[in-house]
Amino acid sequence: MMAVSEVLFLYRRHRQNILRSSYVLLLFSTLYGLSSGKSTSKAVDRVRKRDDIHGNETEVGGSDDFGTYSSSDNDSTNEKQSSENENEGGINLYDKRNYDKGQHLRKKHNHRHIDFLIRLILRDKKFIMLFLIQAILLVTRTLLSLRVATLDGRIVSSLVKANYSKFIKILLGNWMLLGIPASFVNALIAYTTKWCSLTINKILTTYMLDKYLVDHRTFYSVTASSTASEVQDNLTKDIGTFSNTTSSLLNQLLKPMLDLILCSFRLLSSSSSFMGEGTLALGLVVYVSNRLLRLIQPNFTKLIMKRSTMESWFRSLHSHVHLNNEEIAIMRGESRELASLDYSFYELVLFMNREIKKRFIYDFASSFIIKYSWGAAGLVLCSIPIFFKDKIIVADEDVTADFITNRRLLMTASGSLGRFVELKKSIQQLRGVWLRLKNFGDLLDSYSDPQKSRPDDGVILEYDQKKIIFENIPLVTPAGQVLIWELNFELKQGDHLLIIGPNGCGKSSLFRILGGLWPIRLSLEGKPTRAVIPPSMSNDECSIFYLPQKPYMGSMTTFREQIIYPDTIAQFEKRFHGNYSKGDKHLAKILSTLELEDLISENMALVMVNASDNREEANSSVEPREAFDLKRNWSEELSIGIQQRLAMARMYYHRPKFAVLDECTSAVSPEMEQKMYSTAQRLGTSLVSVCHRTSLWHFHNYLLKFDGKGGYRFGKFDPEERLASENKLMELNTLLDQRVPMWEKRLKDLMVVRRSNVIRKSQSELTQSPSPQQNPSAATKVPFSGDQRLPVNPSVATQSQGVNSVLLRSSDSQEKTNAPVDGI
Numbered sequence: 036m037m038a039v040s041e042v043l044f045l046y047r048r049h050r051q052n053i054l055r056s057s058y059v060l061l062l063f064s065t066l067y068g069l070s071s072g073k074s075t076s077k078a079v080d081r082v083r084k085r086d087d088i089h090g091n092e093t094e095v096g097g098s099d100d101f102g103t104y105s106s107s108d109n110d111s112t113n114e115k116q117s118s119e120n121e122n123e124g125g126i127n128l129y130d131k132r133n134y135d136k137g138q139h140l141r142k143k144h145n146h147r148h149i150d151f152l153i154r155l156i157l158r159d160k161k162f163i164m165l166f167l168i169q170a171i172l173l174v175t176r177t178l179l180s181l182r183v184a185t186l187d188g189r190i191v192s193s194l195v196k197a198n199y200s201k202f203i204k205i206l207l208g209n210w211m212l213l214g215i216p217a218s219f220v221n222a223l224i225a226y227t228t229k230w231c232s233l234t235i236n237k238i239l240t241t242y243m244l245d246k247y248l249v250d251h252r253t254f255y256s257v258t259a260s261s262t263a264s265e266v267q268d269n270l271t272k273d274i275g276t277f278s279n280t281t282s283s284l285l286n287q288l289l290k291p292m293l294d295l296i297l298c299s300f301r302l303l304s305s306s307s308s309f310m311g312e313g314t315l316a317l318g319l320v321v322y323v324s325n326r327l328l329r330l331i332q333p334n335f336t337k338l339i340m341k342r343s344t345m346e347s348w349f350r351s352l353h354s355h356v357h358l359n360n361e362e363i364a365i366m367r368g369e370s371r372e373l374a375s376l377d378y379s380f381y382e383l384v385l386f387m388n389r390e391i392k393k394r395f396i397y398d399f400a401s402s403f404i405i406k407y408s409w410g411a412a413g414l415v416l417c418s419i420p421i422f423f424k425d426k427i428i429v430a431d432e433d434v435t436a437d438f439i440t441n442r443r444l445l446m447t448a449s450g451s452l453g454r455f456v457e458l459k460k461s462i463q464q465l466r467g468v469w470l471r472l473k474n475f476g477d478l479l480d481s482y483s484d485p486q487k488s489r490p491d492d493g494v495i496l497e498y499d500q501k502k503i504i505f506e507n508i509p510l511v512t513p514a515g516q517v518l519i520w521e522l523n524f525e526l527k528q529g530d531h532l533l534i535i536g537p538n539g540c541g542k543s544s545l546f547r548i549l550g551g552l553w554p555i556r557l558s559l560e561g562k563p564t565r566a567v568i569p570p571s572m573s574n575d576e577c578s579i580f581y582l583p584q585k586p587y588m589g590s591m592t593t594f595r596e597q598i599i600y601p602d603t604i605a606q607f608e609k610r611f612h613g614n615y616s617k618g619d620k621h622l623a624k625i626l627s628t629l630e631l632e633d634l635i636s637e638n639m640a641l642v643m644v645n646a647s648d649n650r651e652e653a654n655s656s657v658e659p660r661e662a663f664d665l666k667r668n669w670s671e672e673l674s675i676g677i678q679q680r681l682a683m684a685r686m687y688y689h690r691p692k693f694a695v696l697d698e699c700t701s702a703v704s705p706e707m708e709q710k711m712y713s714t715a716q717r718l719g720t721s722l723v724s725v726c727h728r729t730s731l732w733h734f735h736n737y738l739l740k741f742d743g744k745g746g747y748r749f750g751k752f753d754p755e756e757r758l759a760s761e762n763k764l765m766e767l768n769t770l771l772d773q774r775v776p777m778w779e780k781r782l783k784d785l786m787v788v789r790r791s792n793v794i795r796k797s798q799s800e801l802t803q804s805p806s807p808q809q810n811p812s813a814a815t816k817v818p819f820s821g822d823q824r825l826p827v828n829p830s831v832a833t834q835s836q837g838v839n840s841v842l843l844r845s846s847d848s849q850e851k852t853n854a855p856v857d858g859i
């Protein structure tokens with residue numbers, strides 16, 4: 036008994052501290068429950084595991100719950116596939132090496148970039164400052180709302196007591212006065228939150244874009260990776276969502292926490308005797324019900340990741356249709372495109388249907404628990420001082436004011452708890468976006484990693500403006516397919532190389548390796564591997580320039596920028612010392628070589644039309660410079676032939692040492708093609724070209740011929756000799772085309788005759804017929820024919836001297852036995 040009374044005494048003595056510390060403990064354990072989650076960690080682990088398997092390339096994986104994809108299944112299938120592929124000889128030879136390299140890099144990245152997004156944000160001083168200001172403002176707002184709660188209680192109390200003078204005094208003197216700082220603080224919080232979001236957006240976008248476009252290889256490889264459909268969303272939507280959610284997180288986290296701590300402390304120290312214990316009991320109710328809510332809470336991280344992936348896929352299909360509008364329209368492919376769009380949209384809708392159903396159950400339960408159960412518990416707590424009035428309330432205390440204040444405090448606390456539960460949802464959703472961005476960051480890291488972009492260990496890579504040397508270099512696609520086992524050739528500046536071979540043999544792949552898009556692999560037979568390639572630029576001079584079949588036309592750039600691409604205007608100014616008219620004259624000269632002067636006049640006409648609406652003087656002249664300043668949708672408005680000529684103009688502008696021409700004149704006339712090639716050679720550019728037209732062969736003195744089976748031939752090339760042999764070959768082919776059917780028919784006839792002869796011979800032996808010499812007239816009666824239905828042609832018999840005797844014998848025997856010829 037003594038012990039109990041001692042405990043009670045101790046409790047009464049330290050009641051406030053005990054209640055406060057228990058409440059803080061309860062609050063933090065509730066808070067801890069928000070950030071942790073078994074299913075979330077599982078999702079994170081699964082994403083990590085998947086990244087390891089794919090060597091940092093995220094695939095469209097998915098939730099098992101929704102039955103669309105199973106990422107774990109994918110993992111095992113991929114692992115199995117890669118091990119199977121290893122056994123298939125040349126194909127996918129490099130998979131194992133890539134996988135190991137990926138694993139190694141992944142470990143390194145994990146170590147270096149744990150929460151790189153958070154680290155990026157926390158490094159920014161402006162963000163830290165805004166964060167602190169936001170925190171101070173939030174504390175101020177909470178203190179102000181406590182004051183508002185007290186004033187509320189006093190106003191209602193004066194109303195109930197019909198004390199009008201007090202009512203007016205509090206209303207005007209306190210309430211309205213308090214409204215000014217309260218509103219200002221609220222507006223300031225909204226402002227700093229948005230500013231914070233913008234700052235985060237700026238930091239992340241700059242970081243990601245810098246990494247994405249760090250070099251030619253990174254964005255090429257990222258765009259070619261399996262997550263290409265998500266890149267656009269990662270760079271825009273995901274960063275936006277991440278910034279907005281992160282910036283409002285402090286608001287969502289700090290406000291309810293401060294509200295809860297301050298309101299509950301106030302309630303705990305309330306004059307009413309059981310209010311403190313009641314508040315603690317309420318905290319316990321909240322804790323338990325929150326644990327129950329967790330049982331039915333869907334995994335928002337997984338949901339947002341899955342939905343974002345599906346949305347990205349749907350969006351990428353739309354962009355695909357948009358980008359290839361002409362091709363699809365001309366082929367009447369709209370119904371096919373509609374089917375795939377419909378299918379991906381159907382999948383998305385199906386997923387969203389299931390998602391909203393899951394959310395509905397959770398929303399129903401959380402709304403009932405937060406609003407009504409906790410509300411009822413709060414009201415019970417407020418009613419304690421009223422129901423036990425006689426026993427526990429001191430006479431001079433204001434019951435109404437206390438009730439209203441307590442109720443308001445409880446309402447604030449309850450609202451804060453509700454926000455806490457919502458916060459959990461936000462944290463999980465933020466985690467989903469964070470994971471997507473993290474994967475994207477890892478993907479960028481893996482491709483911009485110098486280790487990965489460098490050639491294989493053991494490959495000697497040198498740069499020389501004046502030559503290209505390939506020594507024992509295999510042509511291997513990123514998928515591991517070996518196109519050429521070992522390529523050896525050397526080309527000096529001044530030489531011109533022609534590359535020929537069947538489709539898909541690896542002609543363009545050679546350029547991809549030369550251009551550094553694909554890494555240089557070590558010899559598959561362990562021979563020393565060496566590559567000497569021209570650097571893209573050397574001492575401000577262009578060493579190598581690539582012209583693909585479909586030229587790239589930047590959209591809505593000026594005409595000048597089109598011609599000087601990839602140079603910038605600053606580089607153009609530097610080259611012509613800021614003298615635009617000199618620069619433009621140079622460009623005009625290049626254009627006239629390619630008979631593209633019309634484009635300048637066309638641009639001028641367009642400038643005039645555009646200007647006629649804006650200019651006051653109707654007949655004002657147009658400067659030639661304006662024609663070069665004009666912006667148009669070049670890829671849409673120019674024909675492919677003109678685009679190819681414009682691309683050649685770029686090459687003339689840059690005057691490279693080597694030019695790689697990959698069927699880049701396929702859409703221009705043969706005369707123009709000759710002019711283009713000869714001008715390029717006159718400018719001193721060595722040509723490395725793939726062209727199917729024999730009319731261009733005479734521009735080359737070396738030939739690299741791929742046979743399409745992994746072999747090749749390289750050597751000096753005499754176009755005239757080659758063309759002569761080519762012509763001879765063509766003649767022979769024509770001859771063969773004409774004669775072969777005739778010879779085939781003759782052979783067929785002879786075969787039939789031979790077979791008929793064998794049969795007749797055996798029949799004659801059976802019937803022991805007389806010899807043809809005994810009856811010579813029979814030879815003229817039945818002609819040589821493999822088919823009795825054919826008209827009789829005696830001349831055939833006389834022509835076929837070699838078989839005559841046999842024929843005569845057999846026809847004679849046929850007549851005698853009357854055997855049907857058709858039956859042969």
Ligand SMILES: Nc1ncnc2c1ncn2[C@@H]1O[C@H](COP(=O)(O)OP(=O)(O)OP(=O)(O)O)[C@@H](O)[C@H]1O
Binds near residue numbers: 514518539545
């Ligand atoms: N990014 C890539 N990833 C994997 N494989 C590729 C890639 N690009 C091309 N390939 C494969 O490499 C092979 C050679 O392609 P390449 O483009 O070099 O052929 P090509 O000789 O230029 O053919 P064409 O004359 O038709 O242009 C093809 O089988 C192609 O499927």
